[in-house]
Amino acid sequence: MLKDLFSKKKKYASVPSEEAKQSVPEGIMTKCPECKAIMYTKEIKKNLMVCPQCGHHHQLNAIDRIVSLVDEGTFEEFDKDMISNNPLGFPGYEDKLHKDMEKSDLNEAVVTGKGDVGGFSAVFAVMDARFRMGSMGSVVGEKITRAIEHAIEAKLPFIIFTASGGARMQEGALSLMQMAKTSAALKKLSDNQGLIISVMTHPTTGGVSASFASLGDYNFAEPKALIGFAGRRIIEQTIREKLPNDFQTTEFLMKHGQLDRVIPRSEMKETLTSVLDIHQTGGNM
Template sequence: MLKDLFSKKKRYATIPSERAKQQAPEGLMTKCQNCGTILYTKDFKKNLQVCPSCGHHHRMSAYERIDFLLDENSFVEYDKGMIGKNPLNFPDYDEKLASDRKKTKLNEAVVTGEGTINSYPVVIAIMDSRFRMGSMGAVVGEKITRAIEKAIELKRPLILFTASGGARMQEGVLSLMQMAKTSSALQMLNRAGGLYISIMTHPTTGGVSASFASLGDYNFAEPRALIGFAGRRIIEQTTRQELPEDFQTAEFLLKHGQLDKVIPRHDMKETLTKILDMHTPS
């Protein structure tokens, strides 16, 4: 039903010669994590960090997604200064949080705010796997819940990009509570007649996949994104069955009815614009 909404365009990045690879200064070139192709970093980033040789979608930071998806200078961030604590006094957790803040320039594993996509106003939340592997702790759950409540208040569609290893073990049951908390907030959005678009990126696993990531009015994913609850090895050991090669990929979930569409990154903004237009009163 949705296939007619989407169009595909081929885009390419420059692949340098062998001589250029050998003479390149550090940082000038990037190696594809999937096929090993060496690319000029500048062209690779222009190509939205998608390998032109194999189509592999490399991970993007939250602000990189904001830059390519939202209209220029339209983003207003929510709750940027919210910082997590160590409620269980978990050993070395404070130091790990501080290290990730310094390394990523983020205070937590999700960035939330509002902006416009081709002039359509939205509330957006984007998880960033560089911070504690995008794990969901109390602050992540609180920021996402506040973004949902803001979408209700402003009567704007909510768009949420997930990238997570699941609930954050260092916060114990407080992290698990965020599954129910965010899901309850989404039910409030649904009752208010709001639109929720979920886009799952690599990886979306554990408690995130089992809660707000899978509750969209539209559930989308990027190509070959890993999506699942328990790991492949655990499932095979528990069921004593060999799983298909493409198990827990976005394409596998689409084939089995758990996704509405797998959308290449280059088509994401155009696709979201079409859906926002469909849901905007004339």
């Protein structure tokens, strides 16, 4: 009798719970993982995906980042229709790519193009972690390399925003080759007196952190981003030591001289404009 009574209560209790869930549209509210504050998603979007309570920087997609930085009406996208195939015949890879295309409304994990920041022209490459965790495959490497080559030809600065889990496992050695290709292109840009600005956002890891992300004349980062090559656990097991709690964070890298500046998102456009202004008036480009 008691068992039946409790099971009935459980059954009936679940009905209003489901109804309550359905009454709140999905995505209307966002919970900050740092301070646990719950806020309207549209409000945090107005604040460039930065928590107004604690300043936590949520991931920002490529399109919204470009809109926040580039002067209105000046952005011209490159290679928009370039998409990945499945060179190694990796099972299920095409399905994953198509799902990410639908989810992100992008064809790949990076958006490249040309636009003005505070009236100064530059070439951009902006990675998007929604697409295969921003992993670098052949198309990502090719788009970034083409953008760098355009910067060389047009004698423009090159600005890259990184957000990546590293090389794309489904493309094997072909994805690892992009580390060398993009790095060689940046070396050519540097040899041609080109300005390179790298801004690392959360997360910037693996082969991306070990190649083009760290090769800027200026290496900036957003607050509290995860930046590093190998994972924390692997490093601890290898060196048999406990790492500091803030290891591989923006602040840790800044403290140890691996970054030039930590820049809050609200100050990013102003900072980039100042850097571009200095180098244009200084005649470096």
